[in-house]
Amino acid sequence: MSSPLLRLVVLYGGVSAEHDVSRITAAHVLAASDRSKYALVPIGIATDGVWHRNDAAAEALAAGDDLGNSLAVEGPVVNPIEVIAGDGAAETVVLPLLHGPHGEDGTVQGMLELLKVAYVGCGVLSSSLCMDKGMAKEVAARAGIPQCAWLTLRHGVDDPAATAARAVAELGLPLFVKPANMGSSVGVSRAGSAEELDAAITEALKYDDTVVIEEAVTAREIEVGVLGNGVPDTTFPGEIRPGSDFYDYEDKYITGAAQLVIPAELSDDAIAEARELAARVFVAYRCAGMARVDFFYEEGGRGWLLNEVNTIPGFTPASMYPKMWEATGVEYSDLIDRLVELARETYRRRSSFSIEH
Template sequence: MTSLPGRLRLVVLYGGASAEHDVSRVTAAHVLAAADRDRYTLVPIGIGKDGVWHHNEFAAGALDAGDELPDRLDIEGPVVDPVATVSGAPEDRTVVLPLLHGPHGEDGTVQGMLELFSVPYVGCGVLSSSVCMDKAMAKEVAARAGIPQCAWITMRDGVDDPAEIGEKAIAELGLPVFVKPANMGSSVGVSRAADADALQRAIASALQYDDVVVIEEAVTGREIEVGVLGNTHPETTLPGEIKPGSDFYDYKDKYLTGAAELMIPAPLSDEAVAQARELAADVFTALRCSGLARVDFFYEESGPARGWLLNEVNTIPGFTPASMYPKMWEATGLAYPALIDRLVDLALERHDRRAAFSTDH
């Protein structure tokens, strides 16, 4: 796993101990296939659901030989030490690309380890990763920053009574509502509840994935997403729109049935496009994001007609060529391989800037 002269050593982490494990394996296969092999020595590291790290020698060999990778990488190969893997040899310049969706990867845990060992990595830092992963906390921070969003309440297992929270949700938010585990992505554990009994079942389902649950009002609005790229000066994509194939854009829609319709760019007026892009950059800055994020909105044109409402921020969005984030950048003029290069450059830029901070007092 030693870099060739002149190349960056790019460690790609995938898998992980999360319900989004399989999604991550798909993302990694496409990123590795698209990365510039003249610029990078690619090191695919699969993390099992048991947390054990493996060097995928099969994938590494296929990349060296110019062979095609499967659409989904396995978790295989010799067990490796995480610290030695991310640190590399002293002569190597290593950058880590975490493609770990959900908890134990997107929530600041891996980012914290990389900070401890002073390793450059792609994406948001510890604070923003943690806050954005926790939908309840992200809503609190966004509200303080004046970002418009739909109404919600939060429930914490062992602190709040589900029956009381259910009554409060119906009284304050009405029905139907959406129920989500606070720390999960890819719509895992998300349910739509149209009556009191369904709400209790939805809360129980969400509690299988996290001990904090977010209950949101149902918004009759268009689902619009904007990609953001940058550190202190974020750039944004043309917005994309999702028309779900079912009641909402759920896991099956995203990864199994393909029933959702994706429109890039979204059919919006020039004014609405400008508003969405500006608000996405504001959200990115308010939540202290860096590197990349996908900002998801509801666009409410009828009823209360509140316009743009923040739904959530995804700091490690899906990254296959068919995923919204890279497709929106492609529509904005940045191709998939160039997007990977830009993310690596941003990781090095942020790391070098932070490494210059004084440790004296």
């Protein structure tokens, strides 16, 4: 008898402002996954937190139907524990494609740890750390990783007016203001005056209790894909040339005005430095499986400056992470396979830890 197919539970949607981005990612991943290897289980999480099993979408994609740009969150309501556990007859790996809070921040990863199931990507600590831009900057500073100057503001702890005044005095204008725990440039603003800074802080506080205020830099935006456990592999760097003042949400997902240059036009030495630093960041943050490390590159200045790390990067065929791997020699469907194997490897290692003393 042949062994059953590996159950690949694809989680998408989610309770965050990046819900729609996740649905786009899921449609492409399900379409590209090898059905000779995986029994696909698409689970959409609605914005109210209810889980739906959307087998109809997987069947339609298998039949070659065009479902449009994203995958709907629909189908029978399911119990999260039961759907992840399955019937026990087949090995299960969970692929979380939940961008932003309640998916990329360690919450779902913690649930999967408790359920003792293999899952793709970073664990609880690194997921939470990379999601919180303020804490990530603290760890990077401790590790000696170069980055932009910044301040953090915590609602209910720090005085917004005093923090804004300090930011202008110490970092100058313009400034970038970001919610600490959000991705896809949601809630990010560029402030060119004290008045705009106050408005940007108010906007960012709609999404999180902690806000990061960063110096503006004149630099190229360069990204590096990382893949692996322990000593990771890296991609050739890719460059983003924004279509607006900065690489914002509309530039990424609506207008498509940004230009992606892969590989980036850099010297051999600069490419080697970027790849080495991306791997160093990946290890310092205790990442596993995958991450996209985003840099600013100040030519003739400070050189490489860490911007942030995305533990569940955009994953459509047009997204930077898969495109960088394609340029480095790993095709989209093979990348999915590699991630599944890395998840199984991590699970086997963690399952072997002793619970006795």
